Amino acid sequence: ILNVEQSPQSLHVQxxxxxxxxxxxxSSNFYALxxxxxxxxxxxxxxFVMTLNGDEKKKGRIxxxxxxxxxxxxxxxxxxxxxDSATYLCARGDNFxxxxxxxxxxxxxxx
Amino acid sequence: DARVTQTPRDKVTEMGQEVTMRCxxxxxxxxxxxxxxxxxxxxxxxxxxxxxAPLDDSGMPKDRFSAEMPDATLATLKIQPSEPRDSAVxxxxxxxxxxxxxxxxxxxxxxx
Numbered sequence: 001i002l003n004v005e006q007s008p009q010s011l012h013v014q015x016x017x018x019x020x021x022x023x024x025x026x027s028s029n030f031y032a033l034x035x036x037x038x039x040x041x042x043x044x045x046x047x048f049v050m051t052l053n054g055d056e057k058k059k060g061r062i063x064x065x066x067x068x069x070x071x072x073x074x075x076x077x078x079x080x081x082x083x084d085s086a087t088y089l090c091a092r093g094d095n096f097x098x099x100x101x102x103x104x105x106x107x108x109x110x111x
Numbered sequence: 112d113a114r115v116t117q118t119p120r121d122k123v124t125e126m127g128q129e130v131t132m133r134c135x136x137x138x139x140x141x142x143x144x145x146x147x148x149x150x151x152x153x154x155x156x157x158x159x160x161x162x163x164a165p166l167d168d169s170g171m172p173k174d175r176f177s178a179e180m181p182d183a184t185l186a187t188l189k190i191q192p193s194e195p196r197d198s199a200v201x202x203x204x205x206x207x208x209x210x211x212x213x214x215x216x217x218x219x220x221x222x223x
Contacts, residue, residue: 032210034211034212042216043202043214043215043216043217044154044202044214045214046211046212046213049210049211089153089154096161096166097142097159097161097206097208097210097212098156098159098166098167099144099156099212101153101154102153103153104153
């Protein structure tokens with residue numbers, strides 16, 4: 001079993017604030033790291049997949065970095081908006097495409 | 112815009128009844144996953160298939176749950192008999208091999 005941990009568990013920020021959260025995972029036999037955005041009453045939506053140490057991905061105001069040697073990934077949101085409110089999940093994938101999900105960081109952006 | 116579809120979207124049933132949930136993966140995807148969303152454990156993997164063959168169903172209570180892929184366009188998850196503790200949202204996801212998984216809208220199950 002791969003323990004994927006995310007912190008913080010929840011986060012409350014004001015509109016316009018920039019924020020970041022952490023995903024930690026075992027670094028041995030690394031294959032891929034996935035980030036998902038999960039809005040309440042909807043299904044998880046893929047944000048990024050990263051495979052190489054030092055990878056950086058960006059989509060609009062959201063970006064992510066990956067350090068496979070030390071086993072962590074950061075997700076950054078610049079200038080948070082109320083529509084960014086969601087739970088952000090990370091998952092470490094193995095070479096059979098089995099995902100080991102963290103418990104998520106629940107972000108609430110107040111107008 | 113290809114999507115994973117799941118039916119039914121909502122199901123209310125009584126304890127002891129059989130429940131069947133269906134999933135149509137995205138055409139061409141060869142891996143299919145069943146997850147359960149719980150308050151305590153977030154997304155819990157129940158079973159997954161690769162090229163229709165079951166690879167891992169260790170997360171599934173074997174005495175009452177079963178998962179099958181009768182063909183490449185249909186995956187099923189059955190619970191017989193259902194119990195109130197099975198109440199949850201069940202997600203199906205599919206993927207093109209060792210890449211991103213794409214999630215369906217989920218089946219919300221309530222067992223009374």
